[in-house]
Amino acid sequence: MLSVKKLHTEYPDDRGQVVKAVQDVSFDVPEGKLFTLLGPSGCGKTTTLRSIAGLERPQSGEIAVPGTVVYSSEKNIFIPPNKRNFGMVFQSYAIWPHMNVFQNAAFPLDVGSRKFSKKEIEERVMRVLSAVGLDGFAGREATKMSGGQQQRLALARALVMEPKLLLLDEPLSNLDAKLRERMRFELKRMQRELGLTTIYVTHDQSEALALSHEIAVMSAGHIVQIGSPRDIYERPRNKFVADFVGLTNFLEATVEAPEPNNSGYRVDSSIGRLSVTSLDQFAKGDVVLISVRPEDIELYEQRPDGLNVIEGKVDLKVFLGEYMDYQIKVGEHQVLARVHSSFKAPVGDTAYLKMNPEKCITIQDDAQYRKAA
Ligand SMILES: Nc1ncnc2c1ncn2[C@@H]1O[C@H](COP(=O)(O)OP(=O)(O)OP(=O)(O)O)[C@@H](O)[C@H]1O
Ligand SMILES: [Mg+2]
Structure with a gap:
């Protein structure tokens, strides 16, 4: 479903040197699976995700979904983020405080390039709100919801465009331990039920083990091991992973x-x-x-x-x-x-x-x- 080949992404730093944030990263994600990028702070997880989304322009490599190459240094292809039809929830999810729950979830449909009828918007929004268990809250002011509900709203907003690929950057990071655990189960259930191909970023190993079909452990811009949660846990290939x-x-x-x-x-x-x-x-x-x-x-x-x-x-x-x-x-x-x-x-x-x-x-x-x- 998604194929990333030999991805390199760099940033210029303050002193005019380059930060090699992502180096030689390759992986494939089958349709309907949840694939996790796991690693410590600064290892390049967000950069990898933003490169897939098209929010960063890599130095080299290739990113493709079936039928479309969205980035290729060799073929000189770069499809802008709004044309990739990927849904994304950022590390610090932002809901719009001046809108109610329905309006928040409908936002991508309102601002996107494709025009939707009022009825279509109504249908799509209620479908995603019910998928995240918020259909009873459509008229509620978004700020008058708990952290976990706001998190689910951010997820609903990412789902409303019916993305081919869902990109989630630490989507549970702002929740307390208990809520995080509950949301973990809900996210897993939803991902499996809707068959969403998902790239999930976290630095939390228990979250990665609980949610993923497959995990890539990253360190200093590189992938150091890819495998099932059981492989990674029971058969770490190197000291860093263990x-x-x-x-x-x-x-x-x-x-x-x-x-x-x-x-x-x-x-x-x-x-x-x-x-x-x-x-x-x-x-x-x-x-x-x-x-x-x-x-x-x-x-x-x-x-x-x-x-x-x-x-x-x-x-x-x-x-x-x-x-x-x-x-x-x-x-x-x-x-x-x-x-x-x-x-x-x-x-x-x-x-x-x-x-x-x-x-x-x-x-x-x-x-x-x-x-x-
Ligand atoms: N806009 C930027 N300009 C310069 N350097 C950056 C920029 N964004 C990230 N970096 C650097 O690139 C490297 C990878 O950063 P990245 O944000 O991908 O890490 P991460 O794995 O998501 O970390 P975290 O778990 O803290 O979110 C880090 O060394 C970081 O300092
Ligand atoms: Mg990050």
Whole structure:
């Protein structure tokens, strides 16, 4: 549905130099899917979205939807934003305070190049207001609505032109935690029901994991990994992704031998010998980094049977309701384990870590991305 190829977008900075905001960014979004650009502040998410919308003019690359190339440096094509028929909700969504809900939602139809009859406007506006659950509010002054309702109104306004593509830049950023979670579900339901091809921008990893069919993790202008939420979370390809998306423990290790029974290796890690899983090929003696998520570590008071059992001492514990975080000291290293609150070892006691080899994965170290971010 949308294809972005080798996109480069730059800005001039104050001192006459260039800021390479987006570099060599390529991805495809299938029809009806929600694709997320995820990354820390300044990594180039908004710039990518604005380039797709036509609000920025890239240096090079190609952006196309079926049947239309909207930007191509090679073919010298640049279709202006109002001709692209994309709907957009900006990072700081703006509703018009002097208009009521109906007038706000109808605004793009009033100002667009195509003329709509009064009846057509009425039909379209009521359809999108009902899609976002605001059909009962049409006559209400827009400022007399809650933040979440205003957010939905901004979304209705983006939908009213029936865009081929919906571009959402942190559309839930101004809401409190509870409302954000509820809107997350509503947005997901609406996107799926209406089959809207959507590009979603966020720096919030849990939002990205909850909403997306596919996620592109960005760092310093580059895409560093593209995959399903599960791929990104369970199989991060590099240190930046493992660190940015969720909590993890990093362990330095040296490869000892391939593991005959699975697609992995035996390694000597900073906390002891482990069996680990890998998508990469290593030789004996290679230095690798192991990532293991806190929730993938089991804790026992008595030594359990099986692979990857390491003895440590409880150093600190934090009660978090349903679960608890334990800092376990193994030699000089601290390992974070997140376990059910029913595990109750006191600080100073011995605890045994047990890690499923499938959950201990090797990742590529990528110092340059971490520095640049
Ligand atoms: N108009 C501009 N002029 C100059 N530099 C800019 C401009 N807009 C963005 N930049 C720079 O381009 C880079 C990418 O910015 P962008 O707004 O795309 O980041 P972002 O990922 O959306 O961040 P955030 O999460 O904070 O919104 C940053 O280094 C930023 O300072
Ligand atoms: Mg932004």
